[in-house]
Amino acid sequence: MAMELAQVVASAQQGDKQAFYSLYQQFVPRVYAICWRLLAHKQKAEDACQDVFIKVWQQLPQFRGDSSFATWLHSIATRTAIDVWRQEKYLRLTDSSDEQELACEPIVACSGASAPLEQAIQRLPAQARAVFVLFALEGYQHQEIAALLGIAEGTSKAQYFRARQLLQEWLADE
Numbered sequence: 001m002a003m004e005l006a007q008v009v010a011s012a013q014q015g016d017k018q019a020f021y022s023l024y025q026q027f028v029p030r031v032y033a034i035c036w037r038l039l040a041h042k043q044k045a046e047d048a049c050q051d052v053f054i055k056v057w058q059q060l061p062q063f064r065g066d067s068s069f070a071t072w073l074h075s076i077a078t079r080t081a082i083d084v085w086r087q088e089k090y091l092r093l094t095d096s097s098d099e100q101e102l103a104c105e106p107i108v109a110c111s112g113a114s115a116p117l118e119q120a121i122q123r124l125p126a127q128a129r130a131v132f133v134l135f136a137l138e139g140y141q142h143q144e145i146a147a148l149l150g151i152a153e154g155t156s157k158a159q160y161f162r163a164r165q166l167l168q169e170w171l172a173d174e
Helices: 004-015 018-037 042-062 069-094 116-124 126-137 142-149 154-173
Strands: none
Touching: 004 018, 004 042, 004 069, 018 042, 018 069, 018 126, 042 069, 069 126, 069 142, 116 126, 116 154, 126 142, 126 154, 142 154
């Protein structure tokens, strides 16, 4: 199977659109899940997901295979979603209208988390949610999260603690 994936990636690198579409179909659920968890907004997650695959298509010829394709794609997805998150954070700070649409929809093929937990994660404040998703679900360390989100490492730890407290309270009530 790994060899088969390597062949599909190699074909896509050569400009084979069918091979790229095959990669898209295989990985879009994981990419969308990352975007959805970080952004908690259906349309923004869909847009970010599309941006990820545009970047992958553009950067695919430079993919050297130093890591697995899935790891490389995951990195692009995470960075893209964080870029959108940062932009949204900036817009929230400069725009007085605070209308955030929280579309509660089921997550597609996500690391086995339960629906109540997924819904509770979506209720978290934006920064606490981003830190929680990156630390607890994606495996980043606080130092990496701080660099990615442009916050202090202590802020990352505090936001993670806050997220865990809120989740424990909310899930205990259910």
